[in-house]
Amino acid sequence: MTDKCEKGDDEQLRRLERRVDRERAARHEAEKLLEQKSRELYFANQRLLALAEGLEQRVEERTQELVAARENAVRLAERDQLTGLANRMCFARLLSEAIEGWSVGNHRFALLFIDLDRFKEINDTVGHDAGDAVLQHAAALIKKAIRGHDIVARLGGDEFAVICNFIESPCDVERVAERIMAEFQKALSFRGRILPVACSIGSALVPDDACNQIDLQRFADIALYRSKSAGRSVYTAFSATMNVEIHERQTLESALKLALRNGDIEPWFQPIQSVDAGDTAAAEVLARWRKADGSIEPPAKFIRVLEECGLMRELFVSVLTASCRAARPWVEQQRLQYLSVNVSPGQFKRGSLLDDVDQALEQTGFPHGALQLEITEEALIYDLHAVSSQLEELTQRGVRIALDDFGSGYSSIGYLRRLPIHTLKLDRSLISDVATDVRARAIVNAIGEIARALGVELVAEGVETEAQALWLGRAGCNLLQGYLFGRPVSRETFEAQLLRAAPMPSNLSA
Ligand code: C2E
Numbered sequence: 300m301t302d303k304c305e306k307g308d309d310e311q312l313r314r315l316e317r318r319v320d321r322e323r324a325a326r327h328e329a330e331k332l333l334e335q336k337s338r339e340l341y342f343a344n345q346r347l348l349a350l351a352e353g354l355e356q357r358v359e360e361r362t363q364e365l366v367a368a369r370e371n372a373v374r375l376a377e378r379d380q381l382t383g384l385a386n387r388m389c390f391a392r393l394l395s396e397a398i399e400g401w402s403v404g405n406h407r408f409a410l411l412f413i414d415l416d417r418f419k420e421i422n423d424t425v426g427h428d429a430g431d432a433v434l435q436h437a438a439a440l441i442k443k444a445i446r447g448h449d450i451v452a453r454l455g456g457d458e459f460a461v462i463c464n465f466i467e468s469p470c471d472v473e474r475v476a477e478r479i480m481a482e483f484q485k486a487l488s489f490r491g492r493i494l495p496v497a498c499s500i501g502s503a504l505v506p507d508d509a510c511n512q513i514d515l516q517r518f519a520d521i522a523l524y525r526s527k528s529a530g531r532s533v534y535t536a537f538s539a540t541m542n543v544e545i546h547e548r549q550t551l552e553s554a555l556k557l558a559l560r561n562g563d564i565e566p567w568f569q570p571i572q573s574v575d576a577g578d579t580a581a582a583e584v585l586a587r588w589r590k591a592d593g594s595i596e597p598p599a600k601f602i603r604v605l606e607e608c609g610l611m612r613e614l615f616v617s618v619l620t621a622s623c624r625a626a627r628p629w630v631e632q633q634r635l636q637y638l639s640v641n642v643s644p645g646q647f648k649r650g651s652l653l654d655d656v657d658q659a660l661e662q663t664g665f666p667h668g669a670l671q672l673e674i675t676e677e678a679l680i681y682d683l684h685a686v687s688s689q690l691e692e693l694t695q696r697g698v699r700i701a702l703d704d705f706g707s708g709y710s711s712i713g714y715l716r717r718l719p720i721h722t723l724k725l726d727r728s729l730i731s732d733v734a735t736d737v738r739a740r741a742i743v744n745a746i747g748e749i750a751r752a753l754g755v756e757l758v759a760e761g762v763e764t765e766a767q768a769l770w771l772g773r774a775g776c777n778l779l780q781g782y783l784f785g786r787p788v789s790r791e792t793f794e795a796q797l798l799r800a801a802p803m804p805s806n807l808s809a
């Protein structure tokens with residue numbers, strides 16, 4: 300029994316031991332696995348950490364690149380590529396900062412607008428490389444002339460601007476402007492050519508002239524415009540009267556454009572008297588502006604403005620068409636031989652004259668042979684060859700050509716040989732003196748001889764007295780025009796005069 304019992308205990312003990320062994324082995328396995336897994340986890344973690352660090356570094360690098368690129372873009376966007384100066388965008392910002400600075404710190408400052416003289420000419424004739432070189436040269440000259448705390452910018456084209464900070468008095472601005480112009484005395488040598496550089500300057504002051512950006516720029520621009528129209532190398536400081544003038548000028552320009560469109564600039568007619576026949580042979584067409592209040596303005600009030608606005612072609616077309624329409628019956632009824640219409644010198648440059656004449660005559664049914672165009676020597680100075688060929692074509696159509704204001708300018712006799720001229724119109728300044736001045740008489744007599752020899756008709760303008768008329772008739776003038784025979788008058792009045800066929804004041808051909 301005891302043996303049996305002992306045997307059973309041993310068996311149980313061995314089983315227990317085997318279980319303990321198994322469990323130990325299992326725990327050992329588990330510990331090994333755990334160790335392996337935690338090692339793997341550790342390395343994975345390390346890898347992740349390294350990855351995260353790399354990523355962070357790359358993000359940092361990318362951010363820095365982005366900031367640099369953005370800064371570079373801003374720098375580029377605010378720089379003028381050609382001259383390296385601040386550009387228009389940057390200038391606008393700097394100017395607005397300067398105005399803010401004034402309102403905070405009361406620092407008076409000036410804005411200078413600088414425009415190169417004859418830049419377009421250099422650019423067009425010498426080439427764009429030369430133009431670029433001139434701009435770079437100009438930028439360097441301006442930079443040299445201004446003071447350390449001034450700012451210079453290129454606004455575009457040949458326009459520059461300077462902000463002159465810390466101005467005590469307008470004299471300070473003047474000194475800066477003078478220094479700039481003195482620097483511009485240095486001509487630029489470009490590929491063996493000497494290129495002239497000169498500039499015009501206009502300025503306006505904060506707060507004296509304006510306290511906001513828009514007015515300040517406008518006033519500096521007005522001052523610059525004044526410098527430009529005064530000629531080359533001029534400096535002008537803005538003054539309040541200029542603003543009024545510019546405003547008046549702008550109002551005049553718009554009123555004139557409207558008047559042209561509405562046909563309020565109308566042809567008036569001045570009789571041209573035949574010395575032999577003693578009656579009205581022709582009429583000069585002179586433009587008059589009939590204003591809304593009924594008043595009549597002479598050409599002195601508007602021709603220059605129209606010229607400056609490039610509207611002389613429009614004036615010509617309008618006046619020619621209206622005068623031909625009015626004069627067609629007078630010509631058809633043989634009351635008038637021809638109509639004499641003024642042509643502005645610039646019309647030859649545009650090359651539109653022939654078409655304009657053809658169109659007006661076609662529209663109105665006016666005969667080419669009853670039209671005379673008055674040109675001045677100024678037209679011939681531009682390009683004699685181009686003008687001459689246009690005159691030839693007009694002559695071939697039957698249009699007569701008159702050389703106006705002869706004796707007032709260069710009065711080259713050579714033109715009479717080279718150009719198809721039918722009529723010479725002696726200038727009023729010569730006529731006013733013929734009754735008293737021996738030299739004026741000698742000149743008129745000589746011109747009379749030449750005109751006769753060449754078979755050119757001679758007209759005396761501005762005849763006001765009978766003494767003048769008598770003498771001029773004897774000196775060989777075929778036609779006379781002046782207040783003595785009639786002032787320029789409206790279509791209706793002229794028509795009435797023609798119908799009445801006013802007799803001559805005396806026997807001029809005697
Ligand atoms: P112009 O062509 O020399 O015209 C003659 C000017 O002398 C006219 O002045 C006329 O009124 C003036 N006149 C005529 N006889 C006498 C006189 O006996 N005494 C005085 N003191 N003056 C006399 P107006 O009409 O004021 O024209 C001035 C200028 O304006 C013209 O000079 C002409 O150059 C220009 N003009 C007028 N109408 C036109 C036009 O339709 N087109 C162009 N391009 N120019 C025009």
Ligand code: CA
Binds near residue numbers: 583
């Ligand atoms: Ca004339």
Ligand code: CA
Binds near residue numbers: 703704724726760
């Ligand atoms: Ca004249």
